[in-house]
Amino acid sequence: LPASLGRGCLGRWLLAPRGWALLGTGTGTGSCSCLRWRHQPPLLLRAARQSIGTQAGGLRAEKPGHDSKDVSVQRALNEETLVSAAQRVKEAGRDFTYFIVVLVGIGVTGGLFYVIFKELFSSSSPNKIYGDALEKCRSHPEVISVFGDSIKGYGEATRRGRRQHVSHIEYVKDGLKHMRLKFYIEGTESGKQGTVHVEVKENPETGRFEVRYIFVDIDTYPRRTIVIEDNR
């Protein structure tokens, strides 16, 4: 609700002394400066009071009678001391717990987003390497001759039958990171399944992964191997 108040009028609310005294300034100057809200001043008054001041209880809307203004200020001052320290501590504790819960939620959500972005967009993620290798397989003439035109690729089958996880292993050799992937391809002719093995090596200058070899093991008898790329 404070967001809907608009910056200019909110400044005026904040500058005026708290809560109840706003009644006088609000209705007095509301018509000339905050034209938009002429329709709903009582609602906004209450909303502003509840959002700006944290004084609980006792803030019923009082019509600002000219001679009762002093009285209303006095009475409100007394009411403020009635909101005792214990209640304030309890409210502060509650606000603090909510704040911690919100922080934890944001942290978890942020972590999950980071994981999924890294997986989908970073060039050193197994998924990206799998995508590039699959494209190379699809455009290789020998693979097309064995499997047909449209080649599907998939990874390991998790529960529920979804096959999104590509099995990969990372290891370090001679100080450089290597990664090996294994996924399966299938063509339009049924019964022919192939296993694609990919290895990539990290290039120390650019920091990206470069392909070291790609080959396809075809599931026929006798077993055939098609080497797509060999940069050793």
Add this chain to the structure above:
Amino acid sequence: MEEYAREPCPWRIVDDCGGAFTMGAIGGGIFQAIKGFRNSPVGVNHRLRGSLTAIKTRAPQLGGSFAVWGGLFSMIDCSMVRMRGKEDPWNSITSGALTGAILAARNGPVAMVGSAAMGGILLALIEGAGILLTRFASTQFPNGPQLSEDPSQLQPPPFSDYR
């Protein structure tokens, strides 16, 4: 799990639809039981009857909504797998977004965009959690094969027919 000799995809739709219905019906059943119990007149018989009525009326509705969501999501997912030819987290995120958009189609284009965003973000979070879990589970078993040399299929390419 190589016991699956059949393609997961068309059967997965039925699987997901039924699974979603069960989740919605059971969850809705528990929720409505408590709600019906509390919103009934005093007396255990009244309350039990009230909660049973609430379950009978509301739980299948919730189950149905969940089933529609799950079935539509799985249908779009399988269609995308068929179209793209590979299985990716992108499929899930796009399917979630399209499902959200289609299910909000009655409320106009702006609502569709908002619902699509929510569906996509929800699915992205679920995918992220899934990836985290798989990575975490795979690091539990640190004894991979020692991979210091290249596989034998590569060695002398002219003899690649041998194994």
